[in-house]
Amino acid sequence: MSLPLLATLPASLETFVSRAETEFERAVAGLDREPAASLSRWPEARRQAFARVCAASDFVIEQALRDPELFLELAESGELERSLGDGELRGQLAAALEGCGSEDELARRLRRFRNRQQMRIVWRDVNRLADLRETCRDLSDLADACIDLACQWLYAGLCAQSGTPVGRRSGQPQQLIVLGMGKLGAGELNLSSDIDLIFAYPEGGETEGTRRSLDNQEFFTRLGQKLIKALDTITVDGFVFRVDMRLRPYGSSGPLVFSFSALEQYYQDQGRDWERYAMIKARVVGGDPVAGKQLLEMLRPFVYRRYLDFSAIEALRSMKQLIQQEVRRKGMDANIKLGAGGIREVEFIAQAFQLIHGGRDLSLQQRPLLKVLDTLEGQGYLPPAVVAELHEGYEFLRYTEHALQAIADRQTQMLPDGETDRARVAFMLGFPDWDSFHAGLMKWRERIDWHFRQVIASPDEEGEESEAAPGAEWLPLWEDALDEEAACRQLADAGFAQPREAWQHLAGLRDSAQVRAMQRIGRERLDAFVPRLLMQTVEHERPDLVLERVLPLVEAVARRSAYLVLLTENPGALERLLDLCAASPWIAEQIARFPLLLDELLNEGRLFSPPGKDELAAELRERLMRIPEEDLEQQMEVLRHFKLAHRLRVAASEIAGTLPLMKVSDYLTWLAEAILDQVLALAWRHTTARYGAPRRADGSACELDFVIVGYGKVGGIELGHGSDLDLVFIHDGDPQAETDGAKPIDGAQFFTRLGQRIIHLLTVQTTSGQLYEVDMRLRPSGNAGLLVSSLAAFQRYQEQEAWTWEHQALVRARVLVGCPRVAAAFERVRAQILGRSRDLAELRRQVSEMRAKMRDNLGTPTSAGGTAENAFEPAVPFNLKQDAGGIVDIEFMVQYAALAWSHQHPELLRYTDNIRILDGLAHAGLLAGDEVHLLQEAYKAYRAAAHRLALQKQPGVVGGDQFRDERRAVMRIWRELGLS
Structure with a gap:
């Protein structure tokens, strides 16, 4: 908000001003000063500001009258009219404490300094010379400086008297760590605030350097007591800050100071919710900042849970x-x-x-x-x-x-x-x-x-007229207060088609080991949630199906009841959960396996409107930037959660109809690319940190001269919900030259280990599953070949050894992530290999033989891969992908066309997805426009059906009476191309 300006001085306050000005003039007159110190000699702006402060604040005028010399010195310094720079306030206090010889003198100097700063801050606040943030920052900086410099002074004196505290385990000198809590911790102190503090020290031990040693606990307790006295005690000069230590473990009855291990144990075993709330704002305000940072990192898991904590x-x-x-x-x-x-x-x-x-x-x-x-x-x-x-x-x-x-x-x-x-x-x-x-x-x-x-308010608080919690009519059934017949009757009346099975599902949950093992608060949350669940379940057309799919999730999260609170607190999220589970058992299973996905249900707009490609990559980069580089475990969890969350969003959008088929595949492919980009960066950073950078052929250091090439669905931008990744790794370094690190290895080893690292990051199972299954069999020589090929070796293999089916696969290959220079070189190699002139009769023979072999091995046996006369009967399955007239037939035709005609029409190699290659065939006049349209529509229809079946956890198979026209047309065009 804009700063509220002072109003016109009301008449009732004018007497304060005139009296204050008179008394101040009298006080100044008693000083041995030049007449210029008189108010009448001040600049007009400062005189008006003085009048406003006199009208507003008894404190400032009392301080000015009590110590006019101090006030005049402050006014003459110019600090009333300007902001202090970073560190300036601390520097002033350090100068004020120079030569301080006793604790009494320390207390006096601290209080005089505080009064001077408090007058300045109130003056600037009242006169709107400082905004709210500056005022709070100045007050917090004042507290920080007083706490830390007083602590340093007292620590030195106590060490001289009792020895230096040393850690028993580390053998290192120990310092007091002062945590500022509340508004002090947040840097938001107000004009007359207490300061909430917690005292800690790193480890136990005893002091060294004196004849009679002290235990570290005793040493730091004495230091803490001295610090409180220096700040809190009221003397003739007032006080510095009122100190409140009640936020420490056990409150006023607990020890004044705790070791790090004692604090960690307390919060782990006994920390309460309000202490988590308080610890959010904890900040090191005094003592050793390095050790203080370690302490806050130790306590972070207590404050911030890795799961959603409703x-x-x-x-x-x-x-x-x-x-x-x-x-x-x-x-x-x-x-x-x-x-x-x-x-x-x-x-x-x-x-x-x-x-x-x-x-x-x-x-x-x-x-x-x-x-x-x-x-x-x-x-x-x-x-x-x-x-x-x-x-x-x-x-x-x-x-x-x-x-x-x-x-x-x-x-x-x-x-x-x-x-x-x-x-x-x-x-x-x-x-x-x-x-x-x-x-x-x-x-x-x-x-x-x-x-x-x-x-914050309870979802049950919907006005004073509301008497019963939502779903209260289901509570007796859930609590087993009804006999089986009454329970089944209530379920039947509510719309369950098979009430006895529904009742058995609920009884199975209630009597499960997970529920029996729940603690009291968890069971209370479950008892609050299930009636709401039943109330919303009966709103669906098929409540039996919804209940059957959702209860495994409830059982899965029973021991982590915060998730139940999430759904109880957010009826909209529960509604979306039931809708998605009703539509897809795959989604229900994913959420049951990974309950953290429930977070995605909170924001309906975000759930059904996935971001674009650039936004997706930027979001992942931003998330990973917040993780320390050395914390690989957390980086892997962020990657996996990101994939799970966005995969859920795209599935939800597909079910809701907000994302058409082609966009679903685009989105899933963009997601894979964003993840691969970050995985490559992590793997490169890890491998170069260990071995150094590899070399190029000219001797210069490689700068990520590496690409990940995608084949198959990811190459063709056609990923589905459960697709694996067909990948090939290519580098452009010198295989013989050694890396420049402390543990040098040759380039071939380096890139192999880089590839292994990438595969490990993608496939290792963590609590959030694996990122992707990876198939590397399309690399040169398949499983018998090197994991990573040089670009030159890849080109030689494609030119001299690759089979026709490998060139078919290359049609759908494209660089997903990596070095732009190497990517451009790969594209040139790909265009050169695919753009050869080929013997069309031999090409047709090889493509046909490979397709027949696939149909025989992978197609429907009872219809000879969709070629027998019974292939169109309802009882005979049709494999959408492998049977004749299906997806692979279209893909093979596209690949055949690209290999047959790209030497004359290089534009056919511009894209790797089937739809746009088909467009290219139409533009080149190689296929009739209506036939291209027919193939495209059939291809999209097959893939849409496969997507729907995947979301239902069903194989890509439909009845033989489905897609008859599409299959016959595809088979006809196959024959017209001379393929058999």
Whole structure:
């Protein structure tokens, strides 16, 4: 939001200004200073700013009167009118602490420095010289500097007295690690905020360097106590920051300081949901930053679960309910932080998404709330209009909070009762009076509370009139409170065709080992979910089928009940799950095997509108960029989840009719290419890191002189849902030259190991399955040949040794990913091999013999591969791919045509997919336009049927009475081409 400008100074505050100016002039007059220090000698802009601050803040004028010298020095420095640079505030404090000789002197200097900075920050905030972000950043930087520099000073003194703490295991000196939590951790401290801290140290041991050693725990406890005293104790100079240590394990009753291992064990064994919520904002604010980073990495799995964690919403909801009870009990509705529509609700909205999705979407693993909101919009979790309202409402509340606290440097979020303070708050927020300010405030609180309820509120809270949870009529049946006859009668009345089987499925789930082993909270979630499931299941035309397909998923996720919460919290996602499972057992099986796919059901627009090719590749690159380069396990999981998620999207889009057949294949092929591109990059990085870079023939270092060539369906841009990848690896390095690394190997070995690495990344089974099955049999010499060929060796083989069927396969070959230079060279070789002039009679003979051999081995035996007279009878199966008149016949005709005529018509080699090669044959006048159209339509019809059957987990076989016209036409054109 734009900065709220100060309103015209109300008459009720003018007396504050005149009194403050008079008292300040009197205080300045008592100093040994030039007359220029008088207010009357100040620049007009600064005088007006001073008047506004006097009207708004008792704190600033009290400090100015208490120490006018300090205030004048601050004004003369120019810092009231400018922003501080990075590190400038810390540098000032470091200079102020130079030569400090005692803990009492440390406390005095810290407090004087804090008061000086607090005056500057309030001055700039009240006069709108700093926006909200700058104010929060300055306050947080102030806290960081005070904590860290005080800790360093105290650590040095305690080491001189008690020795240096040393780790028992590492033998290295140890330092205190100070974690800042809450607003301090997020860099969003307010004008009069507590600082929430947790103290830690890396490992146990004892101090060295003195006669009487201390245990590390005792040493750091003393250091922590000294640090708290230096910051928190109120002296004649005030305090630095109020310190709150209650967020540490076990709260006030726990040890003040914990070792890393003790913290990790606590959060692993006993960490509670609210502690996860708090730990989102944890940041190292003092001590050893390297060790602190290690600590946060250790605790990350506690905060961010790798699976979708919708149980976080329950926890946040419970926390909010407790807060609301406290607000009502203490009459704190006027609290702009904790009351309805307050600051805490915006924080809860953002952190709900962080806790649920942050384990998988690393972009959400950040601390500042406004940046999290921006990410929620950018990643599609919340609409732009919602984020805009939350942004503006939050900033309005934070400006209000600062106004409340600027008055007296007092920690409060309560709206004032007194007329004077109300006038001050309205004045600072830019309103002419309290009523207009309060109306604006309530508008924002109402909007925030509405959005909060959309995210956090229970799906059962649909108004006060709602008495029963959705699906409550099914709860007795699920809880086995009905006898079998009554249960079956209820199922039959609801539309189940086979109620007894449905009841047995439900009983089987209820009595399964997975359900019996569930903990109490998990069983409660299951009991809340199943009635909703049944309520939505009976809305389908075939509820028996839906239930049969969905219950295995429920059983699969029973021990990870957060997924049940996801579906309970999101009725739309449950509806989409049932629709997809009803349409496809393949989808039902995929989601049961990989429940993390449930995340894809949350966003209907994204589910049924897959991104384009470039967006797909960019999304995968972005996801992998967030993973440390050395974390191969996580990189592999990201690749697999990406493939699973987008494969589900394309299947859902095909079922919904939003993606036609040709686009389905395009999309699945783009997906494979995007993944192969990143797999090649990972494999290259790993192999060169180990062996160094290979060499080219001219002695220069290779720069990924390697390509992955796709054959078959991936080469022809015709991938299906379960397709494997036919690949060939080609390099253009020197096979004899050694690599330039610490463990040099020759180029042939290097590229072989690179190829092995690629295959490993693609095929190894992880918890998320494998990426793709890979078939390398189309490489030169098949399984007997080298895994990776040089471009020269590939060309020699194709020229001298390859069979005609291998040249047929080359028609559909294209470079998928890799070096553009090598790709262009491969295309030249391919064009040269395929563009030869051939003996057409011999070519027809070889193509026909290969096709007959395939029909005999792979076609339907009972119809002689679709050539017998009974091939068109309903009871005789028709293999869409292998039988006569099917897919392979069309593919072979296209390949024959390309080999026969491309020496005269090189444009036939431009594309590798059958549809566009057929277009080329029509344009060249080699096939009649109507015959080309017939072949294209038959080909698309066959493939569409094969896709549908794959989604039904059925083989690509239909009854012999189907596609009669198409098959006969294809067989006729086959014969007309002279093929037999």
